[in-house]
Amino acid sequence: MITQKLTEDMKVAMKAGDKLRLSVVRMLLSELKNERIAQGEDLDEASERKVLTGYAKKRREAMEAARAGGREEVAAREQQELDITMAYLPPQLSEADLRVVVRKHIETAGATGPQAFGVVMKSVMAEVGGQADGKVVSALVRELMG
Incomplete structure (x- = not known):
């Protein structure tokens, strides 16, 4: 499970003196703990991935906001945090692979028109x-349905 891997990596980061990785790993463990408390039960791996994906999204948005504000040093740190977080998630699908999946679902649903977008x-x-x-999936669905 992701929590176990994070705990092991926290120990390694402490021993190596890697402050950035240690900080990110602690934050991820905290996010997972908060979600576990909110649900009142242990998280399965899918729930853990969902929490980490949400954290990665926050880092990505913070990075974009920092770049828009001309704060490159902050954006660079957010990028580093995002990279560390993404290491604990499954690899992202390429746009080509995603197109194949979206086309398959459009054909399966027999989707035509904007009313089928949600399905x-x-x-x-x-x-x-x-x-x-x-956001990427949404853009592809709109493009391929439109």
């Missing part, structure tokens, strides 16, 4: 899980 999005996101950003 296609739901089925695609159920399949790809944490392997693709929702």
Whole structure:
């Protein structure tokens, strides 16, 4: 499970004196602990991935905001934190692979027109899980349905 890997990596980061990795790993463990408390039960691996994906999304948004504000040093740190976080998630699907999945779901649903957008999005996101950003999937679905 991801929590065990994070705990091991925290020990390694402490011994190596890697302050950035240690900080990120502690934050991820904290996010997982908060979610476990909120749910009142241990998290399965899918739930852990969902928490980490949410944290990665926050880092990505913070990085974009920092770049928009001209704060490159902050954006660089956010990028480093994002890279560390992404190491604990499954690899992201390439755009070509994502196109194949989206096309398959559009054909399966027989989707035409904007009213079918939600149905296609739901089925695609159920399949790809944490392997693709929702914004990217949404843009592809709109493009391929439009």
